[in-house]
Amino acid sequence: MKQLAQEISARFSELGVEIPIGDIEERLDKMIHKFKVPKEEARRSVVNYFLKLHDIKRNEFYVGERSESPMANIADITEDGRWVNVRGKVVQLWDNTHESISQVGLIGDETGTIKFTMWESAGAPIVEENMSYLFKNVVVNEWNGKFQLNVNKSSSIESIDDEIEVGTATVDITGAMVDIQSGSGLIKRCPECNRALTKGACMEHGKVDGVYDLRIKAVMDDGVSVQDAILKKDQVEDITGMTLESAIAMAADALDQGVVLEQMKSMLVGKYYKLSGSRVDRYLIAESISPVFTYDPAELDELIAAAEVI
Incomplete structure (x- = not known):
């Protein structure tokens, strides 16, 4: 433990901060022996404590002490x-x-x-x-x-030229589409990096002649939790029946790109869908979407008629 404390003290010394080895040892001892924390976790915790105490950014500490970084899954x-x-x-x-x-x-x-x-x-x-x-x-x-x-x-x-198969678990959710967020509908992307443009400009390449695309950033509610979902062009066309070409024509006729988003909202919000895809961070990236019919209107009429008879 003394050697570990000396290593930590030496690194802080390189950054111009002198910390008594005894103070470091005391904290390491408490973490490792009293709280049974693994050695590496104890080291990280003690380092973070002194980083905050002396207002040192974590990156500054680790940049100087690291050697060649290991490959990691x-x-x-x-x-x-x-x-x-x-x-x-x-x-x-x-x-x-x-x-x-x-x-x-x-x-x-x-x-x-x-x-x-x-x-x-x-x-x-x-x-x-x-x-x-x-x-x-x-x-x-x-x-x-x-x-x-x-x-x-x-x-x-x-x-690199490697063909990498990304491992993601397929997730299915069924619920109501309660909102479609801004940044949806008919959008334009940068032809260089594929970023969505903001006011006709790419954050990296500036003003560019964008390429049209369809996207929906949906909010789904399954009755238990809310899930943000992204529908790409193929899924948008499937669920709305609206092609990219028809969306472009609609926007041109109205002289307003926003009409496409409003049309999508009127068609989709409040209705139930089943989405399948992969959950990546806070988003579900949809691979497929299909409507869920909560009832058959004719069936409902029959049930009402039967109830009135009773």
Whole structure:
């Protein structure tokens, strides 16, 4: 334990903070022997305590002490502050309006998926959906009980040719579509990176001649919980009967792209559907959607008539 305390003290000393080894040992001893915390977890807890006490960012502490980061399966990423290399496929990119963030999305391997945040200061290359990459020296961050990867100036990203089959469990939900969020309907995407445009501009490539697409960001309620779901073009066309071409024509006739979203809301909100797909972070990425008929109107009339007779 003394050696571990010395290592922690030495690292803080490199950052210009002198912490008595005895103080570190005392906290390690309490965590390991009194509370029976595993050694690595105790080390992390003690380090985090002194980081907060001296107002030092966690990344600053770990950047200096790490060596070559190990390869990690996404399912095994369960330790805050750990530096890892991850080989995976970018399965989704999300809209982002924060100027200090370059990209936000999900990367997956054979064991699962995890959110990543690429900071603008990292200077890393832009990634694309459905392409495979090696994320090197990325740091694990825990937020509200969920883990994500942060790509910063110490990280690098390499494009790879590997064909990666992303492992995700299929989830089925049945419930009412209670809302369709903004950013749905007829949208435009950047032809370079596939991001949804905001006011005709891409966060990365600026003003571009966007490519039309259909998307629904639905809110589903199964009576127990609420689930955000994303329906891509194929699912939108299936459930609305509206093609991309007809949506473009509708918007052109009205001189208003918003009419497509309003039409979708009037068709879908308040009705019941069964969705199948994969749950990725807070979203269910739908692979299929079908209406659920809660009753047959003719059947209801018969039941009412029978009740009146009784």
